[in-house]
Amino acid sequence: MYRYFLYVYFSWLALQNFLLPWSYRQGWLPVVWLTLVMASKEAVLVAAIVLLSFRIRRRNLQWLAPDCFAVGHVALLTFYLLAPGLFHSNAPFALRMISLRSVISLALFYFWGRLSFLSIRHLRGFLRFLVGLQVAVAAFGLYEWLALPDAFWSDTIGIGTFMLDVKGLLDGQNVINGLPSNMFRLGARRVISSYGDPLAMGIASVFPLLLCLAWLLRNSKSRHRWIWRSSTIVVGIALLLTLGRESIGAAVISSVLLLWWAGKFRGYVSALAIIALLLLMLPQIWNFGEQTLSFREESSATHLTFLAEGWRQIPKMLLGNGLGEAGGWAYSLAGVRTDTGESSYFDLMAQTGLASVILLLGFLISTARQAFRESKSFFDPLIAAALTATTAHVIGRSLMAVFSPSLFGVVPLASFFFFCGVAFTTLQRSRLRPAIPARRALVLWKPAAAIPCSATPPSANSFRP
Numbered sequence: 001m002y003r004y005f006l007y008v009y010f011s012w013l014a015l016q017n018f019l020l021p022w023s024y025r026q027g028w029l030p031v032v033w034l035t036l037v038m039a040s041k042e043a044v045l046v047a048a049i050v051l052l053s054f055r056i057r058r059r060n061l062q063w064l065a066p067d068c069f070a071v072g073h074v075a076l077l078t079f080y081l082l083a084p085g086l087f088h089s090n091a092p093f094a095l096r097m098i099s100l101r102s103v104i105s106l107a108l109f110y111f112w113g114r115l116s117f118l119s120i121r122h123l124r125g126f127l128r129f130l131v132g133l134q135v136a137v138a139a140f141g142l143y144e145w146l147a148l149p150d151a152f153w154s155d156t157i158g159i160g161t162f163m164l165d166v167k168g169l170l171d172g173q174n175v176i177n178g179l180p181s182n183m184f185r186l187g188a189r190r191v192i193s194s195y196g197d198p199l200a201m202g203i204a205s206v207f208p209l210l211l212c213l214a215w216l217l218r219n220s221k222s223r224h225r226w227i228w229r230s231s232t233i234v235v236g237i238a239l240l241l242t243l244g245r246e247s248i249g250a251a252v253i254s255s256v257l258l259l260w261w262a263g264k265f266r267g268y269v270s271a272l273a274i275i276a277l278l279l280l281m282l283p284q285i286w287n288f289g290e291q292t293l294s295f296r297e298e299s300s301a302t303h304l305t306f307l308a309e310g311w312r313q314i315p316k317m318l319l320g321n322g323l324g325e326a327g328g329w330a331y332s333l334a335g336v337r338t339d340t341g342e343s344s345y346f347d348l349m350a351q352t353g354l355a356s357v358i359l360l361l362g363f364l365i366s367t368a369r370q371a372f373r374e375s376k377s378f379f380d381p382l383i384a385a386a387l388t389a390t391t392a393h394v395i396g397r398s399l400m401a402v403f404s405p406s407l408f409g410v411v412p413l414a415s416f417f418f419f420c421g422v423a424f425t426t427l428q429r430s431r432l433r434p435a436i437p438a439r440r441a442l443v444l445w446k447p448a449a450a451i452p453c454s455a456t457p458p459s460a461n462s463f464r465p
Contacts, residue, residue: 003122007129010415013041014137014204017196017411018157024166025158034166042101045108052115061428065366066420067114070107073359077104080323080352089322096323103323103348103356105410106417107363113421123426124382127211130415134208135231138238141193141201145241150189154178159196191241195412202244204412206251206397209235210389213255217262218385246404254396258388317346320353344407361398367420368394374427383423390420 020037023029029037081100084091091099118126144152153159160178163169174181180197183190190198212232216225239251326347349357368391375387393416401407 002116003118003125006116006126006418009041009044010130010418011133013411013414014133015194016041017159017200018194020166021159021162021196022157024162025156031166034162038166042105045105045112048112049108049115052112055115055117061114061425064370064424066110066363066370066424069359069363069366070110073356073363074104074107074111076356076359077323077352080320080356084322087320087322087325089325091322091324099324099351102408102410103351106408106413109414109417110363110367110421113418113423114425116418116422116425117429118422118426120380120383120426120430123423124380126419126422127382127386130419131208131211131231134205135234137193137195137201138205138235141191141238142234142241144193145189145191150179150183153183153192153196185243188243190243191238193238198242199244199247199406200409200412202239202242202247203406203409205235205239205242206247206254207389207393207416209239209251210254210258210393211386214258214385214389214392215382217258217264218381218388244406246400246406249403250393250396250400252396253399254389254392257392257395261388261392314349317349318354320349320351320356323351326350342405343403344401344405347405347408364394364398368398370424371420374424378427383427386419387423390416390423 016038020029020034024031024034077100080087081096084096089096154177158178159180160175163175163180164171169175172181180192182198183192191201192198193201195201195204209232212228212235216228216232219225219228236251239247242248345357345360348360371387371394372391375384375391378384378387397407407413
């Protein structure tokens with residue numbers, strides 16, 4: 001039952017920005033109830049951590065380096081929430097809570113995963129669910145991009161009205177003509193799908209795309225490869241049509257790493273070059289790339305200006321100015337203007353100081369290292385592929401976070417960080433048990449009674465299909 005609850009919860013995260021505006025447009029729910037429904041996902045997150053934490057003493061789980069960094073990160077952010085006077089912060093408590101939510105959620109979802117207990121079979125099912133969910137969301141995104149007019153979002157769904165009336169965002173800044181202000185770039189409409197935002201859609205597409213690619217690189221002769229190839233194509237096209245520079249850049253960096261680790265980079269150079277040339281032949285793609293790289297496009301020029309200003313202001317941000325004193329939510333909800341935005345690290349440092357950035361980087365680096373190490377020795381091909389994709393994703397996302405605040409995308413990254421936590425827990429438990437609860441492992445790996453339970457399983461190469 002627990003895994004089905006997870007399916008429902010993460011499906012709701014992917015659909016809420018479509019269903020809630022629609023229900024508001026139809027007059028089914030008032031603003032108060034909609035606000036409570038939106039806050040319910042954080043309430044479920046905290047409740048799950050609290051309830052599951054009571055079981056941790058009954059489990060033989062070892063502390064990992066990501067756990068230590070995540071605990072320090074959460075503790076420091078909580079301190080900044082409770083002691084705003086020490087940093088002369090004037091942000092109201094509601095704004096501090098919203099800002100805290102955006103920067104603390106990735107660690108909290110990781111903890112939820114660490115405290116969850118899934119068998120290997122159920123973990124495999126969760127990975128298939130993540131890919132299937134994103135394929136469905138991407139397919140709908142392609143359909144709405146090709147077939148549905150702009151009025152579908154502004155009039156039928158009422159997404160702009162919802163953002164103004166319920167979320168309290170700014171007309172002319174976050175909403176233009178009843179649509180999200182970033183729905184168009186250089187005259188081209190961007191895929192937003194059920195996430196209601198092209199950036200969120202792009203962020204959510206990267207890990208499922210990398211998982212499909214990692215699986216194909218490991219299982220190129222499987223009879224199910226056409227399913228994974230089709231999924232890769234659908235999610236990849238949807239990602240490109242979001243025109244999200246940070247997510248596309250993270251996907252490119254991560255894909256190169258996967259090809260390099262698989263020893264197939266040289267073999268794919270020609271294919272990648274041909275695809276790149278075909279894309280550049282499209283006028284919109286060429287114009288988008290040229291405007292971005294030359295920093296003549298307004299958004300890219302703003303990113304460059306904020307980055308340069310952020311570097312200059314590092315000495316003033318060593319201790320931070322308090323939660324709610326920087327970042328996109330501070331500007332959208334309270335009109336707080338800063339010159340250090342458009343970078344996840346500068347946004348965090350401006351609020352909670354250099355120590356929080358160090359702890360965050362420690363968490364990300366140790367997560368990538370732990371996942372990479374586990375991927376080399378774990379016997380299940382799907383989970384091993386997912387761990388390799390996790391390493392590549394964290395590296396690519398962390399690098400591109402220098403140029404974008406989307407590292408703190410709560411909804412699109414929730415399932416990914418949950419998987420990081422639950423995968424580490426599942427792998428620890430599999431080494432503590434005399435029998436691994438996976439059909440493939442039971443067939444191919446039969447430990448004798450004389451072998452201790454803590455013995456390391458054979459390498460993944462022994463179980464290639």
